Amino acid sequence: MTKIQARNRLYLLLVAIVIGLLAPLVVYPVFLMKILCFALFACAFNLLLGFTGLLSFGHAAFFGGAAYVTGHALSVWGLPFELGILAGTLAATVMGAIVGKLAIRRQGIYFAMVTLALAQLIYFLCLQAPFTGGENGQQGIPRGFALGILDLSNNTTLYYVVLVIFSLGFGLVYRVINSPFGQVLKAVRENEPRAISLGYDTDRVKLTAFIVSSALAGLAGATKAVVFQLASLTDVHWHMSGEVVLMTLLGGVGTLIGPVVGAGVVVTLQNTLSSGPLNAYVPVVLGGIFVVCVLAFRRGIVGEIKALIKQSF
Amino acid sequence: MSEHILETQNLTKEFKGFVAVSNVNLSVKTGHIHALIGPNGAGKSTVFNLVTRFLTATTGKILFEGRDITTTKPADIARLGMVRSFQISAVFPHMSVRENVRVALQRATGSAYHFWKSATSLNELNARADDLLEQVGLLSHADALTVELPYGRKRALELATTLALDPRLMLLDEPTQGMGHEDVGRITDLIRKVSANRTILMVEHNLSVVSRLCDRITVLQRGAVLTEGNYEQVSADPQVRAAYLGGSHAA
Structure with missing residues (x-):
């Protein structure tokens, strides 16, 4: 990275921090938190698709699974906020290790199919298991207090806590991508047989990435459960896995902030459309956008902007 | 150090009834540049994939420095000191x-x-x-x-990447394939330069490269070893001329 690039990146970061801090003064905090949760989810997914070259079609299992575990930990076990989030994240990590271990034996579309199949298995477990509340889901999950003192029933307070969680997750993704491990990930994505011939155990590399990604997806789901005080079948449904693919592709796969932008666009569209006359057609509109994206701007919003900037200099 | 860095014993690979490699006994002497030549479909690349464990042999044994590596994982093979390149530039x-x-x-x-x-x-x-x-x-x-990078430079880069592991045995799969005349010369010099202190096994179509570089040549035909020797012996062999060169045109 050149000095100018590094400086520009610093400016961008500062602007983002200011926007993040001031946003709840202008926009409804719950809406912002929803964007942050999905943005983190999409970043986790992008770590796999964009930076490892693995298309997981079962990430809802980690997102929704973590939401259930956190919901259960907070409402039934009565754990404090932090431990509740941690429990959900850990559960997603363990699920990620198992699903990943089974799925990485296959490549390409077969990998995607195995993740989808295992995620459906988890979906039906969630439908039947007593602690998930079946069709009703878990409702009224208590938000509690962060660090024992910050009252999270206040939306603005909770927003800042969620902002911190998001920043930590986003920071981890940034670190992973720009680390020695990130270099190996890139090599595996670019040319797996060559990476093997250089002595890399690429299955283990991919599994590590898969586990980190599912843990972060879990963190996003756990946080979402606290924000909405709800964990439901929607969170583990394969629609959710599809939605995160859409967010990532729309924002720009393989770019750092693409998934954040994509999540923002999709969540905003869902919220605006569902209160208007197009209420029943939200999936149709999103589907249309997806088609246009794939046909006309394949690099996604951020990817296209990046390409434009590169061209004009 | 054993005399032969790489040996195969009755190496055979069948794909659903089709025998791609049959009973190949290959011995690569430590310090040699050894070429594997033969017409298209002779099984050269399959032998490569077998000894580097990208494919699993149906029967037979592979020894690297006297150690049985028939069931070793491909990434571990690289760690042992045998590193391969690929037919398509692997960068x-x-x-x-x-x-x-x-x-x-x-x-x-x-x-x-x-x-x-x-x-x-x-x-x-x-x-x-x-x-x-x-x-x-x-x-x-x-x-x-x-x-x-242009193609020739990619191949050079591939060589540099392989050398980074300082392998004792380097396997090069058609290092000059698809190259212009100048690049062929440069890569040939390069291979000779890096062959000091190591062994090289290469698949190569370009016979002038083979004649300039290689100490020993194994000719494969339809998956089996046709003959083996130095360039003079092999090129004088009427069987080789018939099978490989089609009898009439020399390279």
Whole structure:
């Protein structure tokens, strides 16, 4: 990275921090938190698709699974906020290790199919298991207090806590991508047989990435459960896995902030459309956008902007 | 050190009834440049994939420095000191030229799973990477994106990346394939240069390259060894002339 690039990146970061801090003064905090949760989810997914070259079609299992575990930990076990989030994240990590271990034996579309199949298995477990509340889901999950003192029933307070969680997750993704491990990930994505011939155990590399990604997806789901005080079948449904693919592709796969932008666009569209006359057609509109994206701007919003900037200099 | 760095015993590979490689006994002498030649479909690349364990042999045994590696994982083969190249240039296209070599150097540092460190910690490998790039004449392109290199240079980069592992046995799959005349000459010189202190087994179609470089040649035909010897012996063999050169045209 050149000095100018590094400086520009610093400016961008500062602007983002200011926007993040001031946003709840202008926009409804719950809406912002929803964007942050999905943005983190999409970043986790992008770590796999964009930076490892693995298309997981079962990430809802980690997102929704973590939401259930956190919901259960907070409402039934009565754990404090932090431990509740941690429990959900850990559960997603363990699920990620198992699903990943089974799925990485296959490549390409077969990998995607195995993740989808295992995620459906988890979906039906969630439908039947007593602690998930079946069709009703878990409702009224208590938000509690962060660090024992910050009252999270206040939306603005909770927003800042969620902002911190998001920043930590986003920071981890940034670190992973720009680390020695990130270099190996890139090599595996670019040319797996060559990476093997250089002595890399690429299955283990991919599994590590898969586990980190599912843990972060879990963190996003756990946080979402606290924000909405709800964990439901929607969170583990394969629609959710599809939605995160859409967010990532729309924002720009393989770019750092693409998934954040994509999540923002999709969540905003869902919220605006569902209160208007197009209420029943939200999936149709999103589907249309997806088609246009794939046909006309394949690099996604951020990817296209990046390409434009590169061209004009 | 054993006399033969690589040996195969009755190596056979069948694909659903089709025998691609049958009973190949190959012995590569330590320090030699050994060529594997033969017409298209003779099984040269399959032998390559078998000894580097990218494919699993149906029957037979593979020994590397006397150690049985018939069931070793391909990544472990590389760690033992046998590193292969590929028929299609095997580079990491969207990494810089230097990063390509560096990622090979990185493996031995044990930092492959260090996801909490900054990638700038890898900069300490840059000097060694640049050394290797200089050897293959690519130092001036170190910061270029690999995908933008011309084909011949990609092959040179591949060689530098392979050398980064300092392998005792290097397997090159058609290193001059698809190259212009100048590049062929340069790569040939390069291979000779890097062959000091190591053994090379190469698949090669270009017979002038083979004659200039190789100490010993094994000719494969329809998956089996037709004959073996130095260039003079092999090229004088009427069987080889008939099978490989179609009898009439010499290379």
